[in-house]
Amino acid sequence: MHIGIKGLAAVSIAFWALPATAEQNIEAGAEAFRKCSACHMVGEDAANRSGPVLNGILGRPLAARQDYPYYSDAMQRxxxxxxxxDIEHLELFIENPKSLISGTTMMFGGISDPEERGHLIAFLGQFSDGMADIPEVLPARDPVVSPEILAIEGDPAYGExxxxxCVICxxxxxxxxxxxxxxxxxxxxFVIALHAYKSGYRTNExxxxxAQGLSDEEIAALAAYFETLGETFE
Amino acid sequence: MKLDRRGFIGAGVATAATLSAPMVLAGGHKPNVVVIGGGAGGATAARYIAKDSEGAINVTLIEPTRTYYTCFFSNLYIGGFRDFASIGHTYGTLAAEYDINVVHDWAIGVDRDAKTVTLAGGAMVPYDALIISPGIDFVEGAVPGWSVETQNAMPHAYKAGSQTQLLKAQIESMPQGGTFAMVAPPNPFRCPPGPYERVSMVASLLQGSNPTAKILIVDPKEKFSKQSLFEEAWSKHYSGMIERVGPDFGGANVEVRPDAMEVVIDGEVEKVDVCNVIPAQKAGLIAEIAGVTEGNWAPVTAQEMRSKIDENIYVLGDASQQGDMPKSGFSANSQAKVCAMAVRAALTGSAAFPARFSNTCWSLLAADDGVKVGAQYEATPEKIARTSGFISNTGEDDALRAQTYQESVGWYEGITTDMFG
Structure with missing residues (x-):
């Protein structure tokens, strides 16, 4: 928790000249960062904990800290x-880590409020060179998966x-x-992961x-089928 | 765990089958499906029909070899990236766990009126539906001077097995600074990037043991699969080692002399130390014997992979003429699943879903340098038609290429499990 306070101190010194809204965003972001600080540190004296230091996170490739040995296979892939x-992928990851990295070991339920995500990114931006590019309000985007799509009930027989x-690989x-x-x-x-491929947030060709060859109903059918396998495995 | 899963899946299928009035069961006997060829098409089709019909269909798989060596990844064996045993697979699981009647014999005849297959051993095997997935054979006289009788002097190594081992052994005993020649095939042929992945793997092997050796490709084609990726890799990893003679310089006018180890290109005689002749190809002989070929290949419907000549016969993989899919193990596996569903639907009345096809081909260029090309397809009334696709880019970074190679290794495990259980 004291890390968050250090962060705040740094903010008030370095960015006194910014417009009030930006400064307010950053302060709100420092508050949001409390959700992360059990595992992550940021700021001058930050050290890796169960999660990596987040200094310089914006604009950095995934899994790039040489001194952090615990990146999941999924993150490294x-x-x-x-x-x-970049802002787009960080924001997506904060919203729901599994939308971007299915096998991530980051146990975090995500932040559903887009404004709060924007604040958090503004806060993290203070410790990244890419900070100047952070808009005060993040551009609106469609959800990776709408509630309507998530509500589709798949046919497991079609999914099979x-x-x-899938099983050729x-x-x-x-x-x-x-x-x-x-x-x-x-x-x-499962549904979120396939839609993240379909919309291009994930990159494996x-x-x-x-995923682009699958309709919303077909993705739901696959999720329903693979769920039946999961039950048998337990 | 496997049995639990199969039990669960089977219960659903059995229900669907009893609800929808199976055709042949009503006729009084359990339907027989005979599959000729135990590769990516045939083994997959046999396994899916047996697995999903849960005993409602007798499945017989006819495959001459007891240990099947996959053509895919056989180049990696040549390059030293796999051992030979790792590309060999047996049929024990298909027989024991899926109750498939695996017969190790050659199919030598098909009586389409009596609906029987004749085996070299003399047996007659009756079928209600016959799936022919024999892979390729070579067009006689395609490369003047070469025939299957000379295949040990100039191996094709394009059906994996002893030919692949022979070719590798010949490369390893080449004299220092010697020449490896490849006569590449004209389109269409099995595994479009295969000859060029092979060249990459031969170069990788020679670079270690025989760095002054040369590689000469004699090619009748203007262009080839993943060309820019291969050419980039050849200049990056094997600079100065590989020369390709295309049709502009006589690559289509080639003759070989196996006794003298000579390749004659547009009248010019080249003395070589190893010569890998990959001739023009056609459907495996049994498709021709069954009378389901037109020209070199067997035309099929896109929706079911059903022969356009005989409605009781289906043809899969390399032997089929289906449209836009390349002849590859991945394609054959993809087609097999569509065919398996169509065959079950025809024989037991089980549910049939729209056909879906996809293909991805990975190639290894050098250690930890993998690339891929892939596409998706749909069934149209005329053919299997390409709908979308991708290819690796030139200039990709090392981490991505290493990952692509790792992905191909994972895929190999996936597809061979999907084929052999």
Whole structure:
């Protein structure tokens, strides 16, 4: 918690000249950062905890801190795929970590209020060179998955047929070498992940192509089918 | 765990089947599906039909070899990135866990009126539906001077197995500074990036043991798959080692002399140390014997992979003429699932969903330098038609290329599990 206070001190010294709204955003962001500070530090004396130091996060490739050894396989995969913590991806990750990184070990439920996400990014921006580019209000975007899409009930029998396209690469025994495991996910996480590929937030070409070839109903069907496998595995 | 899962899936399928008045069961016998060829098309189709019909269909799989070596990743064996055993697979799981009647014999005849398959051992196997997935054979006389009788002097290594081992052994015993030649095939052929991945793997192997050796590709085609990616990699990793003679310089006018180890390109005689001849290709012979080919390939419907010549026969993979999909293991596996569903629907009245097809081909250029190309397809009344696709970019960074290679290794495990259980 004292880290947050240090952060605040730095903010008030460095950015006294900014317009009031920006300063207010940053102060609100410091408050929001309390949700992160159990695991992450930021600021001059920050050190890695169970999560990496967030200094310089904006504009940095994923999983890039050499002194942090605990990046998940999933995070490292996304990093090799070329993802960078630009505002768009950081904001998406803060909203729901699993929309961007299905196997992330960051146990965080996300921040659903877009304004609060904007404040948090403004706050983190103080410790990143990319700060000047942060808009005072983040541009509005469509949700990765609308409530209507999440509410679609999939047909598991159709999902089983469609899964033929998945299991040529992904193994049902949960093997995670080279190709990530996709069994044992919550249906909602499954749907969100495929839609994040479909809308291009995630970059693996095979998955972007596959997801773009699936309708909302087909994605729901797959999620429903893979859920049945999860039950059998437990 | 596997049995639990199968039990669960099977229960759903059995219900659907009893509700929708199975055609052949009503006729008084349990339907027989015979699959010729135990590769990416045939093994997958046999496994999916057996798995999803839960005993409602007898499945017989006819495959001459007891250990099947996959053509995909056989180049990686040549390059030293896989051992030979790692690309070999047996049929024990398909027999024991899926109750597939696996018969190790050659299919040598098909009587389409009696609906029987004749085996080299003399047996006659009756079918209600026949799936032919024999892969490729070579067009006789395609490369003057070469024939299957000379394949040990100049290996094709384009059906994986002893030919692949032979080619690797020949490369390893080349004299220092010697020449490896490849006669590349004209379109269409199995695995469009295959010859060029092979060149990359041969170069990688030679770079370690024989760095002054040369590689000569004699190619009848103007262009080839992933060309810019391969050419970038060849100049980056194997600078000065690889030369390709295209049709402009006589690459389409080639003759080989296996006894003298000579390749004659547009009248010019080249003395070589190893010569890998990959001739023009056609559907595996049994498709021709069954009379379901037109020209070199077997035309099929896009919706079901059903022969356009005989409605009781389906043709999968390399042997089929289906439209836009490349001849690849991934394609054959994808087609097999559509076919398996169509066959079950025809024989037991189970649910049939719209056909879906996809393909991705990974190629290894050098250690930890992998690339890929992929596409999706839909069934139209005329053909399987490409709808979208992607290809790796030139100039990608090392981390992405290493990941793409790792992805291909994961895919290999995935597809072979999907084929062999």
């Amino acid at each position: 996304a990093a090799a795929g070329g993802l960078v913590w 047929y469609l899964s033929g396209e 992904h193994q049902l025994d949960g093997s995670n070498d080279g190709i990530p495991a996709i069994v044992g996910w919550l249906p909602e996480d 095979v998955m972007v192509m596959t």
